[in-house]
Amino acid sequence: MSNEVDLHTHSTASDGIYSPTELLQKAKGVGLHVLALTDHDSTNGLEEAASAAHALDIDFIPGIELNTDVxxxxxxxxxxxxxxxxxxxxxxxxxxxxxxxxxxQRMVELLNKEGVHISWERVREIAQGAVGRPHVAKALLEAGYVKSIPEAFDKYIGKGCPAYVPRYKLSPEDAVRLIASANGLPVIAHPVELPGLEELRNWLPGLVKAGLVGLETYYGPYTEQEEQQLRALADEYSLIPTGGTDFHGPGIHPTPLGGRYVPYEAVEQLKAAAAKRRSHTPPVFELPPPVEEK
Incomplete structure (x- = not known):
């Protein structure tokens, strides 16, 4: 079964390897007809991606991915x-x-204190756009401290490691409301990676009340059983089952661009929900104060 849809990708506007234009060109090369760009906390790549998609006759969906803590x-x-x-x-x-x-910046400082010498300037050069841990990992790889990006996370910058630094803590409900304030459609990403499906079930009523409209059901390495469980949850809460690869570039996630089948029905449902939402005035969102890390 050929796949024409990928609704979860990243570019150099956050922590992906390819520019928005390069990403769309690769999408065309693997036969995708619909692509969403969902960079972390950034929409800076969307204009370029939309232009490239138009030239390549790809149906482009502007998106974002917000990281939250719970x-x-x-x-x-x-x-x-x-x-x-x-x-x-x-x-x-x-x-x-x-x-x-x-x-x-703080991660680089902690690495330097550990005798692992990479520079913040080099991390920024690698990132080009918004800085994320993969950029620090790539600097560690480039400097010879690790042999792979996963090793950088396991040894230095993953949770519990010497240079791990917690981030600004936004709650999932806050992220849902923030996306809704821009008339966007909020969808929980890769839910199997959460503490468990039963805990997800406990969260869903509050998230739906906040404005959640979808659940990423078709994702990268999910098994058929996990996919079926998530589809049942989506049906139970009247959520749109979406999906994608979470593609950042080779060697970062196991699923290649377009490598996870996503039914075109997901695109149709998202478009219908977006059209309905645009007829309403979006709610106002106020960002809560940052949490001081101990």
Missing amino acids: GGGEVHVLGYFLEYMRPEFQAILKVLRDARVLRG
């Missing part, structure tokens, strides 16, 4: 069909991106 773990929230140029929305994203920069 109970010591992480929940990622995707947003689709954003009215991303809203000034209030962009102002909040800037706060989140600035927090990522400070986090990156």
